[in-house]
Amino acid sequence: MNTLELLERLVAFDTVSRHSNLSLIAFVEDYLGRLGFSTQRIDFGPDKANLLASIGPMVEGGLVLSGHTDVVPVDGQDWSSDPFTLRVEDGRAYGRGTADMKGFIACVLATAPLLASEAKRLRLPVHIALSCDEEVGCTGVRPMLTWMQQNLPPVQAVIVGEPSGMQVVSAHKGITVLRTSVTGLEAHASCTHVGVNAIHVAARLMNEIAQIAWEERRQGEQHPGFEPPYTTLSIGTVAGGIAKNIIPRSCTFEWEIRCLPGRRPDAIIARMERLAREELEPEMHRVSRNTGVRTEILADVPGLEDAPDSPAVRLALRLAGQNRAQCAAYATEAGLFANAGMPAVICGPGHIAQAHKPDEFVALEQLALCEGFLQRLVAHATGQEAAT
Secondary structure, eight states: OOHHHHHHHHHHSOOBTTSOOHHHHHHHHHHHHHHTOEEEEEEOSTTOEEEEEEESOOOSSEEEEEEEOOBOOOTTOOOSSOTTSOEEETTEEESTTIIIIIHHHHHHHHHHHHHHHTGGGOSSOEEEEEESOOTTTSOTHHHHHHHHHHHSOOEEEEEEOOOSTTOOEEEEOOEEEEEEEEEOBOOBTTOGGGSBOHHHHHHHHHHHHHHHHHHHHHHSOOOTTSSSOSOEEEEEEEEEOSOTTBOOSEEEEEEEEEOOTTOOSHHHHHHHHHIIIIIIHHHHHTTOTTOEEEEEEEEEEOOBOOOTTOHHHHHHHHHHTOSOOEEESSOOTHHHHHHTTOOEEEOOSSOGGGTTSTTOEEEHHHHHHHHHHHHHHHHHHHTOOOOO
16 A cells, blocks of 8 residues: 555544544554564553554664554534545645644555565664554553563664654653642632632632743743743643532643753742642631642653754754754654653654644645655665765
8 A cells, every 4th residue: 555545544543542543553563464564562551552563683773663643633623524534635635643643654654565575684673663642641652662671672763753844853842731620618609708719729820820931931941943932831721610609619720831851840830839838728728628729740741852963863864854953842752762762853744733623634745755754764774875
């Protein structure tokens, strides 16, 4: 199958993160197994799995082609056609995941027969790493990373094929997703002195988040390679209360911190905790000891720090015919690979601006660029790479 035929098959699997990805994994496992790849499933719960497929000699210096199999939901989005049926029109391939990031996976699978035909000439292994649950916090890839650390020789480079317009990206921000839950005390809205308004408490916490965001923008560390060039904070959802005349007992909001690479969110989280413990809860407890504030971390993905001398960056630049790597504001699994001791870089077809939207698409010319990139990677793996 060619790239578009494979992309059609991949898009047809409804691998929204809340659903299973096992049908897609089984398809790829069978496809690559028939070509002579060795395959290893790394389970992630009863209905999710990662897949690692390898070909070539098991020696140091291997190459990893990494992609996630899950996609974001389509609920409430106004699509022009079925999001799980590939539509090719005007030089674009439309469908959920075409850009993020089944387009890259389709290109990798279309290159697999070439790898198989060159198997005896490969001087280093090529691994295809497909993960689950990236869209909900890069959770699925973690057991696969552990397996790779324990069972594979050290690798030279991990190419994460997130949509970058086939530009080499050597650094990205981290992301920490948090949920803060406030428990107050219900009362009649006319009796505010005997209740604890959970929404009011949450509002003070959210105001602090907005203040920190302002400070980061105005006074925080700036990195000109990113847009925006500073650490950001954002509140995404808020839920609380049941009626306008009842003092709300509960309020929950979810928020995120996107730190510049090399920075952790600990100081920001500690500041929020101090506000809750030292100012807000003492006021709440004067009315009821059964009130309080609790914040939990839902996901924590480290940033990818720029490493110009990284073998992954050098290789990707050479294969892409580029002289300089870029930065990305979004987070990927590349930071986790790098933290696990595997040099990582991002380079994939499509653009992040098309991801997660109705009528998501990848341009056919982007797929063609990716195919060429991967063909040059095969030449590198066999020692036949031509100068660029």
